Amino acid sequence: MVVAGNxxxxxxxxxxxxxxIGTAPYTPAFTGAKQVLAAEIGMSFPNLTINTLPLIAGFIGGDTLAAMIAVNLENESPGTLLIDLGTNGELVLKGRDGFYATSCATGPAFEGAAISCGMQAIPGAINAVRLRSHTELPEYTVITKKGKQTEPKGICGSGIISAIAAFSRTGLIEKNGRIADLKDAPAVKTTDGTNRIILGSNRKQIAINQKDIRAVQLGKGALITGIDFLLRAAGMESPSKIIIAGAFGSFLRKDDMLTLGMIPAISPDRIKMAGNAAGTGAIMALCDDYYFNRTKELARLIRIIDLATDVSFQSSFVRQLHFP
Structure with a gap:
């Protein structure tokens, strides 16, 4: 067995x-690849050998290395940026002189947590929102089970990103993230002086409030700031290509990410979705020792950019909270 994880x-x-790992200087107990018998860690497969991919740093693990080999980052052109997006955002940039990596706390909002009507990406979750004009009500799609019609129960990570992008494009949300005071916007409801944007209603009314928008702003601000710091370290102004990996990241729309300023403004045709690249890389490392050994070599080649100790991070992060 091969295991890749944070x-x-x-x-x-x-x-x-x-x-x-949770306190400065965020040092793991080990970073190298490990091999143990399954029985040693309580599994009921006495003769099974478990190999874990090496770790890169306190918040960057073997799942990032697995993603690197899955997308063949070594053979991409300089300026290619790999983003593994979830509660944490792991970033690897291929520079002209090697690889640069960092991790940024994008937050649980990207996975549907810490959102007032948030839920996992399971049947009943709103996963995409469209709005043609602020004078209309939003349209949305819901994750279904075996094609059966399913009533909305909440909103998942891709849905919250899609919704806020749609509301930003149509003026329901201002660039500073504030819900706009629009008299002719039927989706905006005010309760006790607080605005919220209605998505749908059944027995549970689904809406996005100001706190939800702020949670997404914090996540997107951390992500784009981390990317900026990597580019600066590598002496580059912009990535030449962006590869989005991760179970969550692969369900995002490129135009939504660009609308919210989650990633640098490059042509959509230079943004690729890689799916569960960490899972693919783990399979490659299991089936071929070459790839397993290559993760060990890559781990030694990567330069870590530590955002937590950079005194300029906070000011850069605050500037990135606004939507473009």
């Missing part, structure tokens, strides 16, 4: 205390 999950799997 450092905290790998520590827990192998029985190491992950607590030091």
């Amino acid at each position: 450092p905290t999950m790998i520590h827990i799997l192998l029985g190491f205390n992950p607590a030091p």
